[in-house]
Amino acid sequence: MRATFVHLHGPTLHGFALLVSLGDAQRAATVTAEALIEAIARVDELRHPERAAAWLRRRVLGRLRAGRRRAALSDDERRAALAPLGVADATFDRLALLSTDERAALVAATIERFQPVDVEMVLGRSPSAARRLILRARRRFLFDLREARTFVPGKPASAAAQRGPIGRMVDEVTERSLGPIGHVT
Secondary structure (H helix, E strand, C coil): CHHHHHHHHHHHHHHHHHHHCCCCHHHHHHHHHHHHHHHHCCCCCCCCHHHHHHHHHHHHHHHHHHCCCCCCCCHHHHHHHHHHHCCCHHHHHHHHCCCHHHHHHHHHHHHCCCCHHHHHHHHCCCHHHHHHHHHHHHHHHHHHHHHHCCCCCCCCCHHHHHCCHHHHHHHHHHHHHHCCCCCCC
16 A cells, blocks of 8 residues: 555655755655655555645645755756756746745646645645735746747747646646736737
């Protein structure tokens, strides 16, 4: 059961940690492993997959908050660590503008599409505080993204066509929320 738990949650938890740590691969691997070890000790309590996923992310976020961003990593190293997740340069630049909590809110709510109760657990905030944080993170990320990219409405930008799955997902959410990126109504 423990191996199944790690297999089920490990890869996506590591992706969450990579995004929230802004590509600090060593730190993401460490906090992911620590959270999984802690969860294995409580595997019987964490039977519901979505609640377990939120619980794990809460532990990862807590560890990322407690630690410091390693200054030794260059943006190029961070970008390289995020590239396998499909994070393009423009997305990296926007994520770098956000705080750790804002990145966690954006990833959990928008990319991973957790239910509100699970996002609240991840963030350790009340429903209204979690909603405010998600909205602030989306606004900061999307405002900057809209300002940086323009294209003709209804036609995909060449950069968007080359983006990875996370970048495409962010573009799709942006377009559903605000209309085509770069199109001012």
